[in-house]
Amino acid sequence: MAERERRTAPPYGGVFVARKRVMDADALRRAITRIAHEILERNNGLEGVILVGLQTGGVPLARRLAQAFVEIEGAEVPVGSLDVALHRDDIGLRPVMPEAVTHIPVPLDGAIVVLVDDVLFTGRTIRAALDALTDYGRPRAVQLAVMVDRGHRELPIRPDYVGRNLPTRRDEMVDVHDEGVDLGEMVKGVRP
Amino acid sequence: MKHLLSIADLGTDGIEEVLHLTDSFVEVSARPIPKVPALRGKTVVSLFYEDSTRTRLSFETAAKRLSADTMTFTVGSSSVNKGESLRDTVETLRAMGADAFVVRHGSAGVPWQVAAWSAGASVVNGGDGWHEHPTQALLDCYTVRRARAERGLDPALAGLRVAIVGDVKHSRVARSNVLAFAALGAEVTLVAPPTLLPPDLTGWPVEVSHDLDTTLAKCDVVYLLRMQLERQHEALVPSLREYTARYGLTSGRARLLADDALVLHPGPMNRGVEIAGDVATHPNAVITQQVANGVAVRMAVLFLLLGAGGDLGG
Structure with a gap:
């Protein structure tokens, strides 16, 4: 789950109030370009690569990475989207609802899947995503690209490509949007 | 809402919510492995006092695609033939750990009665008399x-x-x-x-x-x-x-x-x-x-009742 959903779901519910802009639009764009180069370098090109954005925050980033590949290499890569709600480990503990329909445009057998998400936090979303992917086939490799790694991992999961490492307190929130990245808090008692 | 007994209870918003969610389950049903772990550990009982092919199998398929366990009760081979009452039957199945009952009965209103006896388990109306489906x-x-x-x-x-x-x-x-x-x-x-x-x-x-x-x-x-x-x-x-x-x-x-x-x-x-x-x-x-969409719709209903933890409709 992207932070976007986490912050509207109990017990986090409330309104996000930004306190500090940690990346502006330029920094975001540069980070996307750098991650695109890293993916190219690591995989010796784009052969077999598919970008899969996690609903909802990872999807626009996956599209921007695909655009960066067009600009750098002139190559188009398939872009999919994955909603992991039905694979989460907290079903029954808090309200969980699919946000959008999953779309995997090509068979994953033998592919190099680059999962893309906005914020890496506990790692539980990625665990669910890894489970979900196995229902579509057996990728040759799965790699993880995130715009912000904010720490506080609860599972042995690490990203392969990171836009920004951002130390946070647990009760803080990170918001990645088109214009940059904000750090702030949820203010309770107000409906979003 | 804990049960799905009638369209009247669901209201326009509830109907829209189920239909919207169904899109996700249609996609699940189209996967190479059409199964998600969302309802692992839950048990769905089909309690059918009337004959049915598609409703019962559709609900059971839906439950299995959500990784729930299923139990099938068909009146013809049950202790109802020894005179066991509906209430005792429901309480027996609940004691075995049923989390949801899908009820079909020839008499209108039976799903409401089952809901009153289900001791916390969800009830889905699978057709009651001439009343609702x-x-x-x-x-x-x-x-x-x-x-x-x-x-x-x-x-x-x-x-x-x-x-x-x-x-x-x-x-x-x-x-x-x-x-x-x-x-x-x-x-x-x-x-x-x-x-x-x-x-x-x-x-x-x-x-x-x-x-x-x-x-x-x-x-x-x-x-x-x-x-x-x-x-x-x-x-x-x-x-x-x-x-x-x-x-x-x-x-x-x-x-x-x-x-x-x-x-x-x-x-x-x-x-x-x-x-x-x-x-x-x-x-x-x-x-x-x-028929194909029926499985996905029933997955959406079972997920809303047993998994989502949110409110279904009014």
């Missing part, structure tokens, strides 16, 4: 929306002209569908001989017609009800041949339909009675899609 109505609404979207038409049901044809009087499907189609803004016309209509239609959001040919020419959806052949002895129609001649969707009559009009039937079909065999296989007859 809410998941059938949901899958029909979903099928119309999806089939229209696939044909490049506006998927919204608002303003669509729907004809429900046949034995409305004895049909729980008709009652739930009238409520659901009307809640989504469709204009519903019932087409049937007076003997097959309920004696009083006060409060029903419908028009009534006894002339199928005129109605067919100006409708977007034709919903054919099963002629309940087991009721032949009640002499509600002079003969099946006469019924077919006036109210059956014969090959000749199907030509009156608009090019993009959809034909639905809840099954089981009496080919040659309410629907001609070649009409049932026409590209705009979406009867097998109804």
Whole structure:
């Protein structure tokens, strides 16, 4: 789950109030370009690569990475989207609802899947995503690209490509949007 | 909401929520491995006091695709034959760990009674008497929306002209569908001989017609009800041949339909009675899609009741 959903779901519910802009639009764009180069370098090109954005925050980033590949290499890569709600480990503990329909445009057998998400936090979303992917086939490799790694991992999961490492307190929130990245808090008692 | 007993309880928002969520489960059903772990550890019991092929198997398939365990109760091979009451049966199955009951019964209202005895387990109405069959109505609404979207038409049901044809009087499907189609803004016309209509239609959001040919020419959806052949002895129609001649969707009559009009039937079909065999296989007859969508709709319902932890409808 992207932070976007986490912050509207109990017990986090409330309104996000930004306190500090940690990346502006330029920094975001540069980070996307750098991650695109890293993916190219690591995989010796784009052969077999598919970008899969996690609903909802990872999807626009996956599209921007695909655009960066067009600009750098002139190559188009398939872009999919994955909603992991039905694979989460907290079903029954808090309200969980699919946000959008999953779309995997090509068979994953033998592919190099680059999962893309906005914020890496506990790692539980990625665990669910890894489970979900196995229902579509057996990728040759799965790699993880995130715009912000904010720490506080609860599972042995690490990203392969990171836009920004951002130390946070647990009760803080990170918001990645088109214009940059904000750090702030949820203010309770107000409906979003 | 903890139970799904009637379309009336669900309301327009609840119907929309189920239909919206169904898209996700249609995608799950299309995966190479069409199974998600969402309801692991939950047990869904189908409690069927009446015969059924598609409703029971559809619910059981839905539960299995959500990784729930299923138990099947069929009255013919149960202790009901030794005189065990409905209440004792429900309490026994609950004691075995049932989290949800899918109930079908010949008497209206039984699912409400089961809900009162289910001690916290969810109850889904799988058809009670002539009263309601809410998941059938949901899958029909979903099928119309999806089939229209696939044909490049506006998927919204608002303003669509729907004809429900046949034995409305004895049909729980008709009652739930009238409520659901009307809640989504469709204009519903019932087409049937007076003997097959309920004696009083006060409060029903419908028009009534006894002339199928005129109605067919100006409708977007034709919903054919099963002629309940087991009721032949009640002499509600002079003969099946006469019924077919006036109210059956014969090959000749199907030509009156608009090019993009959809034909639905809840099954089981009496080919040659309410629907001609070649009409049932026409590209705009979406009867097998109804069955396929039924699994996804029931996954959505079971997930909302057992997994989502949110509120379903009103």
